Amino acid sequence: MTTRNQAFTILQQHIHDRFLINHHLSSEIVMRAFAKHWKEDEELWGICGLLHDLDWEYTKANPSEHTKKAAEILRAEGVEEEIIHAVQAHHPTASGVWPSNIMEECLYTTEELTGLIIACALVQPDKKLASVSEQSVLKKLKNLNFAKGVNRDIVGRAPEVLGMSMEDIIKISLKAMQDISNELGL
Numbered sequence: 001m002t003t004r005n006q007a008f009t010i011l012q013q014h015i016h017d018r019f020l021i022n023h024h025l026s027s028e029i030v031m032r033a034f035a036k037h038w039k040e041d042e043e044l045w046g047i048c049g050l051l052h053d054l055d056w057e058y059t060k061a062n063p064s065e066h067t068k069k070a071a072e073i074l075r076a077e078g079v080e081e082e083i084i085h086a087v088q089a090h091h092p093t094a095s096g097v098w099p100s101n102i103m104e105e106c107l108y109t110t111e112e113l114t115g116l117i118i119a120c121a122l123v124q125p126d127k128k129l130a131s132v133s134e135q136s137v138l139k140k141l142k143n144l145n146f147a148k149g150v151n152r153d154i155v156g157r158a159p160e161v162l163g164m165s166m167e168d169i170i171k172i173s174l175k176a177m178q179d180i181s182n183e184l185g186l
């Protein structure tokens with residue numbers, strides 16, 4: 001299987017913006033945390049998170065192409081179809097591929113949540129993830145004027161598709177991101 005190092009090398013060839021690298025690292029660590037929680041394959045889940053927006057710098061002006069270019073790149077790199085399918089399923093409106101298993105649902109819903117958690121950190125006086133509480137993330141999730149780019153419909157389906165309360169989903173995600181706060185510079 002594609003190793004984490006190989007995946008990170010591919011990511012760095014196509015994503016150069018530091019904020020975007022952080023978004024991928026956040027998604028990776030959150031996916032790892034959920035895989036660990038359910039005793040699933042942490043490497044596989046983590047790599048899906050690490051690669052999911054691989055083509056964003058090429059497709060941001062044309063979101064209807066998002067994940068299509070990523071699939072091409074990953075296929076050329078010999079990355080497993082299971083990973084490519086998960087990458088495509090996190091943006092079904094462009095790819096036409098919908099999440100079809102718990103790993104794909106987890107990627108689809110939690111990568112959106114990581115954006116909200118980072119926005120919550122950035123409004124803290126010290127801009128640190130350590131200052132963010134689960135309750136504040138939950139509150140800001142309900143405040144539609146906060147971090148308007150975060151799609152509440154996608155985050156909102158998480159409890160049903162993951163079979164877990166929103167409080168627990170936020171708890172696991174926030175803790176995972178806090179664990180790599182130095183790496184994220186937050």
Ligand SMILES: [Fe+2]
Nearest residue numbers: 023052053111
């Ligand atoms: Fe993303």
